[in-house]
Amino acid sequence: MKTQPHNLNRIILLALIPLLFLFVAAPTLAAPSRVAILPFDMHAEKDLTFLQEGILDMLGSRLAWKDKVEVINENETKAALESIEGFEGESRALLAGGKLKADYVLFGSLTVFGESVSIDAKMVDVSGQQEPLPFFAQTRGMGEVIPKINEFATNINATVFGRQVARRPVAAPAAQAGAVPTQPVQQQPAQQTYDPRMHPEKLLQSGVQSETQVPIAGQPYQAPNPAFVTAPGAANTANQPTFWRSRNVKALITGIDVGDVDNDGLQEIVIAEDKVVTINRIVNGRLLRIGEAGKIRIGTHIGVDVGDVNGNGTPEIYVSSVGGPKSDVIESFVLEYNGKEYATIYGPDNWYYRVARTIDRGTVLLGQRQKTAVDSIFREAIHEMLWEGNRITPGPQLLKGGLANLMGVTYDDITQSGQSQIVAYSDWDRVRIYSGASQMIYEDADRTGGNLLSFNLRQEEPGEQNKQFFPLRIRTPDIDRDGKADVMVASHDELAKNLLKNFRSFKRGKIQLMEWDGMGLVPKWSTQEFAGRVSDFVVADFDNDGQDELVVAIVAKEGSVAFTDSLSKVIAFDLERQ
Numbered sequence: 001m002k003t004q005p006h007n008l009n010r011i012i013l014l015a016l017i018p019l020l021f022l023f024v025a026a027p028t029l030a031a032p033s034r035v036a037i038l039p040f041d042m043h044a045e046k047d048l049t050f051l052q053e054g055i056l057d058m059l060g061s062r063l064a065w066k067d068k069v070e071v072i073n074e075n076e077t078k079a080a081l082e083s084i085e086g087f088e089g090e091s092r093a094l095l096a097g098g099k100l101k102a103d104y105v106l107f108g109s110l111t112v113f114g115e116s117v118s119i120d121a122k123m124v125d126v127s128g129q130q131e132p133l134p135f136f137a138q139t140r141g142m143g144e145v146i147p148k149i150n151e152f153a154t155n156i157n158a159t160v161f162g163r164q165v166a167r168r169p170v171a172a173p174a175a176q177a178g179a180v181p182t183q184p185v186q187q188q189p190a191q192q193t194y195d196p197r198m199h200p201e202k203l204l205q206s207g208v209q210s211e212t213q214v215p216i217a218g219q220p221y222q223a224p225n226p227a228f229v230t231a232p233g234a235a236n237t238a239n240q241p242t243f244w245r246s247r248n249v250k251a252l253i254t255g256i257d258v259g260d261v262d263n264d265g266l267q268e269i270v271i272a273e274d275k276v277v278t279i280n281r282i283v284n285g286r287l288l289r290i291g292e293a294g295k296i297r298i299g300t301h302i303g304v305d306v307g308d309v310n311g312n313g314t315p316e317i318y319v320s321s322v323g324g325p326k327s328d329v330i331e332s333f334v335l336e337y338n339g340k341e342y343a344t345i346y347g348p349d350n351w352y353y354r355v356a357r358t359i360d361r362g363t364v365l366l367g368q369r370q371k372t373a374v375d376s377i378f379r380e381a382i383h384e385m386l387w388e389g390n391r392i393t394p395g396p397q398l399l400k401g402g403l404a405n406l407m408g409v410t411y412d413d414i415t416q417s418g419q420s421q422i423v424a425y426s427d428w429d430r431v432r433i434y435s436g437a438s439q440m441i442y443e444d445a446d447r448t449g450g451n452l453l454s455f456n457l458r459q460e461e462p463g464e465q466n467k468q469f470f471p472l473r474i475r476t477p478d479i480d481r482d483g484k485a486d487v488m489v490a491s492h493d494e495l496a497k498n499l500l501k502n503f504r505s506f507k508r509g510k511i512q513l514m515e516w517d518g519m520g521l522v523p524k525w526s527t528q529e530f531a532g533r534v535s536d537f538v539v540a541d542f543d544n545d546g547q548d549e550l551v552v553a554i555v556a557k558e559g560s561v562a563f564t565d566s567l568s569k570v571i572a573f574d575l576e577r578q
Helices: 005-029 049-063 074-082 089-099 142-159
Strands: 033-037 041-043 069-071 104-113 116-125 133-140 228-230 243-245 253-259 268-273 277-283 286-293 300-307 316-323 332-337 342-349 351-358 362-369 382-388 391-399 409-412 421-425 430-434 440-447 454-457 466-469 487-494 506-516 521-527 533-540 549-557 567-574
Touching: 033 049, 033 074, 041 049, 049 069, 049 104, 049 142, 074 089, 089 104, 089 116, 104 142, 116 142, 133 142, 253 549, 253 567, 268 300, 268 567, 286 342, 300 351, 316 342, 316 351, 332 351, 342 391, 362 391, 362 409, 391 421, 487 533, 506 533, 506 549
Parallel strands: 033 069, 033 104, 041 104, 253 300, 253 533, 351 409
Antiparallel strands: 104 116, 116 133, 228 521, 243 567, 253 268, 268 277, 277 286, 300 316, 316 332, 332 342, 351 362, 362 382, 382 391, 409 421, 421 430, 430 440, 454 466, 487 506, 506 521, 533 549, 549 567
């Protein structure tokens, strides 16, 4: 029997309907995006586990979207993280995302410093097809934290998932059952007294510092920032502290200085990382990289200094660098902006460089030769260096050989004698002051400084490594503008108490300011302790607000384990009381 045409058409249509349904329904049957939310790193003196859990719960509830976004179970995420060791930051997030078969990973940190809180978070696409979505905020008081996290969740929904969610007020999360009872999270009064036991990024360990040296005679000294600890007898006020913190930098910061290196009337922050020199500026409160130079593959940049020594009106960038396949050759060089780029105008050569900013003579360039055949980084004399045409040549000797290494040396009139002296670390990290005749006139009884950057010199005995650690920076700022140079140093708590020649490990550090009282150096103030290692510091107007700040480079993670990144950051403190 023949099938009629209209019946045939009907049969075909009936057969196509299920297929059409599948095509129409396909978008709704697509698998939802999987999101892993990692517990935020909480950097604070007190236990904020309740807040960490509250942030996880809130982000999970805000991002979950039926049939569109699936938030991976907290226990699955925890198990994945436990299988990842030696990784941090974005590397850790991506590894966790891969293990969880996640499409996106959200991670971040929360830093408490007094009544100020810093939130730094990021949403990353595990496939790498989309740019990471960053979020950074600073708040006054814990009560503003949850609204800021909610703001980030709303931004993620709109930017990543195309979902518009009405903004709504959010209450602070309650502690989960079994958690240690804590005070409820609430907005703090604007003028609440600052608690000096707190500091950023786990940054700061418990307790107020107690100085053992005799305080300066006269009126009690008031530290320029309530976050600092004054010498005995002085009292801080209840003013709110002010500080600034950069995002984490995935590199080992080895040096930092500030100057108008592109001659545009604004200050730049010059940062030496181990393999490159970066030029940065503060824009809208963020550290923005605007240039880079001096990139190397082998070796390590160990320090950077800025100053217009050649007198052409544009400050040079002096980079002290260790090179060679065995890190046994000094290959320092000088950069200068030519209107288009930061070009090398001198070097490489085998001299260390430091720029000293003196009370009596202005900017002075110091230098010290490093020969590969010698057995010590202290061996050679320290000179004032002079530009002659397009070359740098040694001028007058300022300190005879065998007494100091230039990386831990500065030059200024510390004793108010009308003539500058050398201030230097000994080979045991004790601050010394030398007269113009290289006679030691003072040595601190305490050890300060401390560095992990080292130089491999020829062996003193067969089979014994001759690893020598560079001393840390010393600076001589006039913070209170009284015409007198003070001495600023970093101090570290070394794990092995400096008893092992070829091993060092630093867990905590602080910055100290001392002044000359006629007999020796006595403390004025110190910061509280940072978790991590101070790699360099400078006092300068780093953000172009017309006031100087104390700017500190901190290494949070050395990155010595294979396939792990170094992590560093920059923190700045106001030096004018608000």
